[in-house]
Amino acid sequence: MMKSVPFNLGRNQFWLVTLVLLSACGPLGPQRVLTEQWSVQQAIRYQEILVDLTSPVMEGRGAGTAGLDLARDYIANDFKRLGLAPAFDYDVNPSFSQPFEINLGPEVHSQALILEDSSVLESGREFNAVGISASDFFEGQAIFVGYGIESKRHTYNSYESLAPEDIDGKIVVVYRFEPQDSTGHSLWSQRDGYGIGRWSRQATFHRKAETAARHGASALLVVNPPSLDSGSKLVSVARSGGLDASIPVIHITSNVFERMLASCTQMSPDIFSKRLQKQADHGNTSVLSLGRIRGHVEIERQQATVSNVAAILTGSGELADEVVVVGAHYDHLGYGGIGSRVHVAQMHPGADDNASGAGALMLLAEMLRAELDHATRRTVLFVAFAGEERGLLGSAYLTKHLGQLGVNAKQIVAMVNMDMIGRLENNRLFVFGTDSGDQWNQLLGNANQSIGLDLHTDGSAQGASDHVHFYNQKIPVLHFFTGAHADYHRPSDTVEKINQVGSMRVLSLVKSLVIELVIQRQRLAFKHDNSIEMRRPTAPSHGAGYLGIMPDYETLHGESGCGVQAVTINGPAHQAGLRENDVIVRWGKNAIGNVYDLTRQLRSSEIGSQVELRVLRSGKPIQLMVKIGSRSK
Structure with missing residues (x-):
């Protein structure tokens, strides 16, 4: 384990001292709740994890950095320390890690631009290739339009x-x-x-x-x-x-x-x-002629291997084959770039997003390891996702490869997601997905009785976080979130701004909820909200035209077609007969090789127009006619 650096959190340091005093003074009426939910030692442990995950050696936990690999090992080693079982079964080599490849985005390998007077422009100062650029040489007359x-x-x-x-x-x-x-x-x-x-x-x-x-x-x-x-x-x-x-x-x-x-x-x-x-x-x-120019662009698109990290707390008795998933992503933006709200190369610590959730996941595993001793209980799967900041890639990969966990979607009772739980203000906690399971509101109310958070619930299970891919597998989900703030995706999302006591209260709620999910006999029933639009805000945009599908992001690149992961009930795709697991391979006369190809065609299509799709269903081609819809309808 990495050695923690000295910790000085201002208001949180005050609260830690307060917690110590409260625990030493015995019952103090209403304030007693502060010491009943967690120990001072657990609060200090959470503090240590936050400092470690946001330290400079973690390099902002960016994709492709050594720091993200260090964070992966840090979490895996802690799961091992707790005596949890590795989640991924690779035959003779069980592992806490599930590696997968992601696209790091574009980088300029070389570029040049020369004007008609033979002046060579300075790369990066007078011109710069855009990330979507093709790689090619060009020469000819320049025309302003x-x-x-x-x-x-x-x-x-x-x-x-x-x-x-x-x-x-x-x-x-x-x-x-x-x-x-x-x-x-x-x-x-x-x-x-x-x-x-x-x-x-x-x-x-x-x-x-x-x-x-x-x-x-x-x-x-x-x-x-x-x-x-x-x-x-x-x-x-x-x-x-x-x-x-x-x-x-x-x-x-x-x-x-x-x-x-x-x-x-x-x-x-x-x-x-x-x-x-x-x-x-x-x-x-x-329209003006601006003289002859020439130049070239060479763009490289780098790949990197990142890993989900997961561990199992094995259940017992007749419920042991059923699984409760608790997750949080541990990656962030590294030194900026894609997703950053600033234009400087500077480490983004990602304290709230999402060291707060990843740290809570690690501490929750420790708590449940010590407290869950019921003779009949479900298995708990703890998952720290990578690739979330690149488009929920880690959760997409895991839900596509549940076989590596030795489970199927029907065994998963519920998924609880903690993403950005470090900035509790005015006692307000947002909980998304309450309409996805028939007992969520009752379970939340019971868990919150002794904690007293002001819960703002939202039935929608869609959004830009990892629970979405579980929802699309017809699994009840919840997403806990303390709210947006000005430091989001900036270098200023630092550990001293974390409301540590607030985070511990959120964690206490999650712990109580998960324990009930693990031990109660009755299983949650999945509920589908037909009004929910199947989309991911971080996905390539579909412009004004609307199909009503969630693409399969494993087909983001390639030439084999765009997979369909989910279809919105009564949306244009659903009305045309498109189904989950279909693969769209042609849009009119244009071949569809991947998600980007489909998005390109949708962007250029007029609302209300009709397009013939060629679709592979279980490997067999079929033709469907779809009418392009509008998001406003």
């Missing part, structure tokens, strides 16, 4: 005045974002109601790149419009990944764009650029 948008919905077409031969083989240059009002706000996103924050889907790099490619462009250069000029600040390749474009996509600075404009005008290039934006904002795109 305003925002580079075609949208029937908005009767807007930047390419309207151009013939196919005007673009074929050329390098298209466009403004970033989309038409704006005088204050710099989108003219479209609020009206549509489906924007990405302040922008509609028309503003994405991918949409612009695929529109340019459809017209025959060999590459796309994107520049911020004058109203939102970021100076020399360029988009990070790591923060701009997602659906792969079919042509190179490069972000250039406004200074580079103005140098290209200089040959087109007698006026100052910066003033000319403002005039061009004003015209484009009003739908009047000026």
